[in-house]
Amino acid sequence: MSLEISHLSFAYSRRTRLVLDDVSFSVKKGDLLAVLGPNGVGKSTMFRCILGFLRNYKGSIRLNGKDIRTLDHKEIAKHIAYIPQSTYPVFNYTVLDVILMGTTNQLNLLSVPGQKQIDEAYAAMDNLGITHLRNAGYGEISGGERQLALIARALVQKARILIMDEPTANLDYGNQFRVMCRISGLAQEGYIIILSTHNPDHAFLYANRTLMIYGGKVIADGTPEDVLDAKLIRDVYGMDVHIEECQCGSRHHRLCIPIIGATEKYG
Amino acid sequence: MVDAVPTRSPLTGPDGATSADQLHTADAVSAPSVSDRDLPNYLLRFVLLVIAVALCVILSFVVGRFSIGISDVILILLSSVFQFVISLNIPILCDIVQILLSPIVPATEAWDDAMYSVVFNIRLPRILAALLVGAALSTAGAAYQGMFQNPLVSPDILGASAGASFGAALAIYFYLGTGAITIFAFAGGLVAVGAAYAVSRLTRGNTTLSMVLAGILVGSLFTASTSYIKLIADTNDQLPAITYWLMGSLAGATMEDVYFAGVVILLGLVPLFLLRWRMNVLTLGEDEAKSMGINTDLLRLIVIICATFVTAVAVSISGIIGWVGLVIPHFCRMLLGYDYRRVIPAAIIMGGGFLLLVDDFARTIATTEVPLGILTAFVGAPIFAYLLMMGGRRL
Numbered sequence: 193m194s195l196e197i198s199h200l201s202f203a204y205s206r207r208t209r210l211v212l213d214d215v216s217f218s219v220k221k222g223d224l225l226a227v228l229g230p231n232g233v234g235k236s237t238m239f240r241c242i243l244g245f246l247r248n249y250k251g252s253i254r255l256n257g258k259d260i261r262t263l264d265h266k267e268i269a270k271h272i273a274y275i276p277q278s279t280y281p282v283f284n285y286t287v288l289d290v291i292l293m294g295t296t297n298q299l300n301l302l303s304v305p306g307q308k309q310i311d312e313a314y315a316a317m318d319n320l321g322i323t324h325l326r327n328a329g330y331g332e333i334s335g336g337e338r339q340l341a342l343i344a345r346a347l348v349q350k351a352r353i354l355i356m357d358e359p360t361a362n363l364d365y366g367n368q369f370r371v372m373c374r375i376s377g378l379a380q381e382g383y384i385i386i387l388s389t390h391n392p393d394h395a396f397l398y399a400n401r402t403l404m405i406y407g408g409k410v411i412a413d414g415t416p417e418d419v420l421d422a423k424l425i426r427d428v429y430g431m432d433v434h435i436e437e438c439q440c441g442s443r444h445h446r447l448c449i450p451i452i453g454a455t456e457k458y459g
Numbered sequence: 460m461v462d463a464v465p466t467r468s469p470l471t472g473p474d475g476a477t478s479a480d481q482l483h484t485a486d487a488v489s490a491p492s493v494s495d496r497d498l499p500n501y502l503l504r505f506v507l508l509v510i511a512v513a514l515c516v517i518l519s520f521v522v523g524r525f526s527i528g529i530s531d532v533i534l535i536l537l538s539s540v541f542q543f544v545i546s547l548n549i550p551i552l553c554d555i556v557q558i559l560l561s562p563i564v565p566a567t568e569a570w571d572d573a574m575y576s577v578v579f580n581i582r583l584p585r586i587l588a589a590l591l592v593g594a595a596l597s598t599a600g601a602a603y604q605g606m607f608q609n610p611l612v613s614p615d616i617l618g619a620s621a622g623a624s625f626g627a628a629l630a631i632y633f634y635l636g637t638g639a640i641t642i643f644a645f646a647g648g649l650v651a652v653g654a655a656y657a658v659s660r661l662t663r664g665n666t667t668l669s670m671v672l673a674g675i676l677v678g679s680l681f682t683a684s685t686s687y688i689k690l691i692a693d694t695n696d697q698l699p700a701i702t703y704w705l706m707g708s709l710a711g712a713t714m715e716d717v718y719f720a721g722v723v724i725l726l727g728l729v730p731l732f733l734l735r736w737r738m739n740v741l742t743l744g745e746d747e748a749k750s751m752g753i754n755t756d757l758l759r760l761i762v763i764i765c766a767t768f769v770t771a772v773a774v775s776i777s778g779i780i781g782w783v784g785l786v787i788p789h790f791c792r793m794l795l796g797y798d799y800r801r802v803i804p805a806a807i808i809m810g811g812g813f814l815l816l817v818d819d820f821a822r823t824i825a826t827t828e829v830p831l832g833i834l835t836a837f838v839g840a841p842i843f844a845y846l847l848m849m850g851g852r853r854l
Binding site for chain 1: 494495496497498605608609610733734735736737739740742743746747749750751752753754755792796797798800
């Protein structure tokens with residue numbers, strides 16, 4: 193299982209600027225890659241290229257050595273699952289139905305999910321602790337529960353690479369923590385996880401690698417401890433921070449603390 | 460559109476203990492629980508729906524200006540089944556039917572030819588046409604609502620009705636006769652949707668939005684053309700004929716119409732029924748559906764083709780009947796949930812039953828026929844308003 197992105201460049205049209213400019217990186221089994229960067233730097237566009245939604249880019253994206261552009265959606269879906277930001281649904285399906293949709297790739301064109309698929313959906317719900325919500329409307333549960341349902345849907349898709357677009361957006365403090373713990377648990381099970389986040393602390397707490405994108409370029413790539421420092425965050429986000437190291441029980445932590453009062457001169 | 464009030468999950472897990480691992484939100488104690496909720500018995504509801512529509516069909520043979528008793532209707536229908544089976548000349552089947560039906564069906568006919576003629580030549584085609592048109596419009600509506608991720612979409616979103624109206628108006632203007640009106644209306648509907656689809660493919664950007672815009676564009680073009688024909692039409696016979704056609708009616712439905720519409724509608728509904736699970740996934744939107752391995756371009760095209768064919772043929776034999784395609788899918792969702800595995804079969808049954816009921820009103824409430832397009836709104840709007848006020852969950 194490998195995913196290699198090399199020299200990826202993309203612009204929405206010939207006259208506009210490059211959204212992605214020569215992006216290269218690769219991920220391996222067990223990686224939890226946190227992609228950081230301000231709004232509008234091309235994180236989502238990069239995900240759309242990797243997922244095969246956008247195909248008119250320069251450079252190459254190789255999945256197990258094969259160019260993604262040569263694969264159809266059915267083939268890509270076997271290996272890569274997409275977990276979008278949880279939004280309020282147009283039609284209020286039950287949580288079980290939403291998760292069952294992840295099994296569509298196993299079914300042929302005209303069939304509906306059977307007992308095997310239902311069992312898989314229950315296993316995924318058990319794994320994420322949301323079995324009690326199976327008959328609840330997807331629109332009636334909380335944002336955090338919806339995010340877990342979307343993760344369960346990705347699990348039944350049986351893809352080993354999970355791409356998550358800001359999985360903690362719109363979640364409260366506790367739910368951010370619980371969702372991120374589930375996600376890092378999946379990385380330990382051997383899934384490859386690529387997620388975008390706006391919180392450097394999430395990179396410190398959960399990721400084993402981080403990618404900083406700015407102006408369409410990768411400006412830092414490495415372990416969060418190696419690459420995330422006060423200078424980089426000031427360059428990218430235009431704010432002064434202090435990186436605090438602390439010992440919390442047996443774990444060594446880093447935290448990013450904004451320096452209040454110092455930011456005004458940039459604002 | 461008719462979602463329930465969002466409820467909160469409880470602080471406690473299914474076992475009653477507070478689980479640190481489980482997601483929760485505050486102020487949960489007083490709100491109703493969504494945890495471990497049981498689903499309603501959808502199968503029972505579906506069976507009741509089918510029984511209700513079946514009763515509606517029998518009732519429709521009885522009501523009308525020519526009065527026929529319910530027992531006569533049943534006898535006439537059974538005896539024709541009886542004769543049909545006998546004419547097949549399959550030995551065992553004949554014996555079974557003879558044993559089952561001979562106590563009920565009298566040896567000598569207890570009805571006159573007029574009754575027989577009303578049942579078979581007037582009411583049967585009309586009932587079948589109502590069932591077909593209602594099923595077609597509501598299923599197409601459900602399919603389009605899912606595909607466009609918009610519960611306010613109706614089956615003429617891509618201009619099918621506007622095109623069919625123009626075709627019918629053209630046929631009436633050239634005095635081509637009733638058969639030609641049907642064919643012209645059908646062709647007009649297909650041309651309009653084909654044009655809208657072609658325009659949307661030539662534009663860049665969001666496919667769903669450009670398709671809706673192209674539908675509006677083509678629809679307004681055809682509506683304007685229909686208006687122009689009305690302007691130049693003979694005000695003595697053509698203009699009233701066009702106007703009346705546009706209001707929708709099943710009064711002129713013949714067995715030929717039923718055969719024509721039946722074949723096309725069946726050919727269109729079968730793929731929509733078979734693709735019902737994929738339609739669920741398509742309602743999540745282009746990107747999510749693709750990420751789950753769906754060929755969205757192909758699926759969209761199949762849905763558009765099927766929904767357009769059934770809509771165009773329904774409109775071509777009945778005229779413009781609004782409201783059914785917009786609202787019946789919502790009734791189905793209230794009754795059976797949002798899953799298209801249930802919505803599609805329910806829309807077929809309920810759409811047919813609803814239009815049949817409305818058509819019964821159309822031919823009985825006044826001395827002259829009331830156009831269906833008017834009645835569907837008069838009957839449907841209050842029911843829908845009532846259901847919305849009841850919260851849409853009580854059914």
